[in-house]
Amino acid sequence: MYSEKVMDHFSNPRNVGEIADANAIGEVGNPQCGDIMKIYMKINDETGVIEQVSFKTFGCGAAIATSSMATELVKGKTIEEALALTNKAVAEALDGLPPVKMHCSVLAEEAVRSAIADYYERRGEEVPQGLKCS
């Protein structure tokens, strides 16, 4: 049912935990299943580069694998690049997800966007339109 990459990121997730001095924290919940995903980032204020990123996910194996992959995909990227990350790209980087598990990748995309929205809020800047997820 799952690709080798999904199994790898599920059994050996990258970037797990919290970042003590994170300046961007996103949290999203999945209404379909009640799972929760948190993403922590340390963003360089000068360059807008995501220098550190980590996650904590209470959820299914696919949610853990997609969080792990999403953190790998945004690490070292700029805010703009991270905002361009789609759930499809996360799923593709994992060599696909079963259709019933695609919503788990949506959670990962939303968690990244939620963290970046939090970054703007903390800086007292207006959160760009469409960035806040419910």
Ligand code: FES
């Ligand atoms: Fe909750 Fe997936 S339904 S873990």
Ligand code: FES
């Ligand atoms: Fe709920 Fe995967 S996030 S089933």
